[in-house]
Amino acid sequence: MDHIGRPDPVPLSDADHPARPRAGAMDALGLALRLAWRQLRSDRARLMTAVAGVMFACVLVFMQLGFKGALFDSATNLLNSMRADLFLMHPMTEASFRPEHIPRARAWQALADADVAQAVPIYMAQASMRNPESGRRRTVQVIGLDVTANAVRFEGLAPLTAALTRPDTFAFDNRSRPEFGPVGEMFAAHGPFRVQIGTRMFELVGMIDIGPSFGADGNAVMSEVNFRRIFSRDPAQTDLVALRLRPGADLGAVQARLQALLPDDVLVLTHPELVAAERAYWENGTPIGFIFLFGSVMGLVVGMVIVYQILFADIAGHLSEYATLKAMGYSNLYLSGVVLGAAIILAVIGFIPGFVTSLFLYDVVAKGTFLPLGMPVERAVGVFALIFGMCFTAGLLAMRKLRDANPADMF
Amino acid sequence: MEAPLDLSNVTFSYGDGELRRQVLKDVSLSVAPGEIVLLTGPSGSGKTTLLTLIGALRGMQEGKCRVLGQELLGAGEADRVRLRRRIGFIFQNHNLLGFLTARQNVAMALELHGGLNDTARLKRAGEMLAAVGLADHADKRPSQLSGGQRQRVAVARALVAEPGLVLADEPTAALDRASGQEVVHLLSDLARRRGTPILLVTHDPRILDIADRIVAMEDGRIIQADAAGH
Ligand SMILES: Nc1ncnc2c1ncn2[C@@H]1O[C@H](COP(=O)(O)OP(=O)(O)O)[C@@H](O)[C@H]1O
Ligand SMILES: [Mg+2]
Numbered sequence: 001m002d003h004i005g006r007p008d009p010v011p012l013s014d015a016d017h018p019a020r021p022r023a024g025a026m027d028a029l030g031l032a033l034r035l036a037w038r039q040l041r042s043d044r045a046r047l048m049t050a051v052a053g054v055m056f057a058c059v060l061v062f063m064q065l066g067f068k069g070a071l072f073d074s075a076t077n078l079l080n081s082m083r084a085d086l087f088l089m090h091p092m093t094e095a096s097f098r099p100e101h102i103p104r105a106r107a108w109q110a111l112a113d114a115d116v117a118q119a120v121p122i123y124m125a126q127a128s129m130r131n132p133e134s135g136r137r138r139t140v141q142v143i144g145l146d147v148t149a150n151a152v153r154f155e156g157l158a159p160l161t162a163a164l165t166r167p168d169t170f171a172f173d174n175r176s177r178p179e180f181g182p183v184g185e186m187f188a189a190h191g192p193f194r195v196q197i198g199t200r201m202f203e204l205v206g207m208i209d210i211g212p213s214f215g216a217d218g219n220a221v222m223s224e225v226n227f228r229r230i231f232s233r234d235p236a237q238t239d240l241v242a243l244r245l246r247p248g249a250d251l252g253a254v255q256a257r258l259q260a261l262l263p264d265d266v267l268v269l270t271h272p273e274l275v276a277a278e279r280a281y282w283e284n285g286t287p288i289g290f291i292f293l294f295g296s297v298m299g300l301v302v303g304m305v306i307v308y309q310i311l312f313a314d315i316a317g318h319l320s321e322y323a324t325l326k327a328m329g330y331s332n333l334y335l336s337g338v339v340l341g342a343a344i345i346l347a348v349i350g351f352i353p354g355f356v357t358s359l360f361l362y363d364v365v366a367k368g369t370f371l372p373l374g375m376p377v378e379r380a381v382g383v384f385a386l387i388f389g390m391c392f393t394a395g396l397l398a399m400r401k402l403r404d405a406n407p408a409d410m411f
Numbered sequence: 412m413e414a415p416l417d418l419s420n421v422t423f424s425y426g427d428g429e430l431r432r433q434v435l436k437d438v439s440l441s442v443a444p445g446e447i448v449l450l451t452g453p454s455g456s457g458k459t460t461l462l463t464l465i466g467a468l469r470g471m472q473e474g475k476c477r478v479l480g481q482e483l484l485g486a487g488e489a490d491r492v493r494l495r496r497r498i499g500f501i502f503q504n505h506n507l508l509g510f511l512t513a514r515q516n517v518a519m520a521l522e523l524h525g526g527l528n529d530t531a532r533l534k535r536a537g538e539m540l541a542a543v544g545l546a547d548h549a550d551k552r553p554s555q556l557s558g559g560q561r562q563r564v565a566v567a568r569a570l571v572a573e574p575g576l577v578l579a580d581e582p583t584a585a586l587d588r589a590s591g592q593e594v595v596h597l598l599s600d601l602a603r604r605r606g607t608p609i610l611l612v613t614h615d616p617r618i619l620d621i622a623d624r625i626v627a628m629e630d631g632r633i634i635q636a637d638a639a640g641h
Pocket of ligand 1: 434
């Protein structure tokens with residue numbers, strides 16, 4: 001063959017040396033990605049639409065997961081802050097805001113074990129508390145217990161025990177929602193003042209740290225005696241019993257002994273078990289988990305439809321170009337790679353602003369609702385995986401349109 | 412030296428059963444190395460169908476068709492895709508990728524082949540564009556070029572990877588007289604210098620002068636093969 005006049009003497013593998021290996025798989029992947037990016041970039045409006053779609057899905061999923069996490073975290077705020085070694089709870093108690101009563105006698109029975117130093121019955125009920133500034137009433141979770149026993153270690157409770165033993169006194173949760181009024185500020189400025197809980201006037205003697213939950217906007221801790229001034233209840237029935245063990249006692253062994261000793265109207269739980277049981281109720285025993293799952297799935301579906309539409313329209317609008325590429329010897333696989341590449345690029349460039357927006361919204365929500373919205377690494381990684389999967393699926397679906405690009409129709 | 416294209420007794424039908432219609436009947440044709448063959452004939456005579464078979468764009472049914480050493484009867488998809496990389500296609504419409512520059516479009520034909528990096532590919536694409544007279548337009552997008560210029564980019568794309576055979580189907584049909592002539596003459600000049608054989612379908616009597624041989628088809632058959640004057 002006559003080679004004169006060729007612009008460059010470098011031979012090409014397929015044309016002249018069929019035996020030479022073709023461009024490596026990584027090269028091909030890079031080129032497919034580049035082609036995908038060039039195509040996406042060429043239509044700014046469409047690119048923006050696609051990115052907005054991915055971002056929307058991303059923010060929606062982050063918010064759903066954030067709220068879900070915050071709800072479950074806050075649902076356990078109260079039990080989480082009751083630090084004791086072991087707890088007695090009724091096996092049928094599903095959540096702390098609606099406890100099944102257990103006989104108070106179980107507390108004294110538990111003391112039969114030599115390693116149990118203290119047994120403190122805890123009473124829990126909800127009442128309304130009047131905002132000292134506006135006079136409006138909100139539901140507050142009231143916890144009554146023997147404050148002098150230090151089996152239950154609420155943050156900030158220890159210095160208040162003497163004051164709390166006086167009649168009609170209580171300590172208020174500093175992290176309660178602001179609807180209760182500027183209780184903390186007023187206390188810091190003027191010291192103790194009187195607040196109405198239920199139908200009685202109580203004196204606020206100090207602030208502690210618990211945190212609100214979906215069940216109650218705030219918490220009030222008081223002595224068992226004061227508790228009974230609000231709620232007329234059978235004193236022989238309690239809601240929860242906290243146990244303090246002697247130093248050096250084997251937690252697991254004591255738990256097993258107590259469980260064997262006590263009748264089966266009580267469960268003996270460690271603190272982590274108690275918190276986990278509460279969380280499990282919110283996660284599995286209520287439709288809340290499903291609602292958030294549904295919200296997340298809807299976000300992903302909407303995002304997927306948008307990405308699919310964009311990718312599909314890209315192919316449908318350029319069928320003859322795709323067919324030309326096939327005629328030139330581009331394989332179906334390569335062109336599928338271009339479509340998937342576009343999907344992956346959309347996943348990445350949609351996730352980044354979606355993530356940043358979500359961080360910002362988390363902050364706004366945390367300030368507005370006092371729900372603890374954090375961004376754990378696992379959540380960021382997990383949402384990226386979801387968004388990636390969403391775009392990948394959209395790409396897989398859109399890819400089928402490539403079959404309509406038939407190079408035989410090109411001539 | 413083996414003929415780049417060798418067809419014997421190729422028969423092809425579209426459709427099935429009642430609707431079956433034979434559009435190629437016993438076609439035999441061969442193109443010698445470096446030869447430029449023009450295929451003419453009335454519309455519907457099967458020229459395009461023949462070209463799609465030769466270009467491995469459509470599956471063969473009957474007969475033998477050897478293109479660049481590859482037998483196409485019974486060839487698998489992978490073999491056909493590989494063969495297409497060694498053929499330069501020029502369509503009636505340029506079908507350039509609108510989001511790429513002329514240079515990038517031409518380089519697309521090189522990305523299928525190993526042995527060149529991106530810089531080398533773009534360099535060679537630029538040289539090829541210069542060879543079709545578009546040195547100053549290499550970095551424009553197709554939308555910024557005239558019809559004739561776009562078709563010249565398509566010629567550059569078809570030739571840049573040094574194909575063993577060029578197939579063109581009415582490449583001037585969408586162009587005015589002058590630019591049509593220009594494109595076809597560019598194509599035949601470049602191909603001749605490189606010794607690349609061309610099979611070109613045309614209705615256009617004004618470009619018959621580039622041919623080594625003119626083959627006429629009618630009703631799915633080759634009716635006449637003339638040597639053209641040179
Ligand atoms: N994809 C197809 N399916 C069915 N019939 C077709 C198809 N393509 C072309 N034909 C028919 O085959 C015949 C030959 O067409 P074609 O090869 O395009 O001829 P030409 O290019 O010479 O005009 C025509 O009658 C046409 O209608
Ligand atoms: Mg035709």
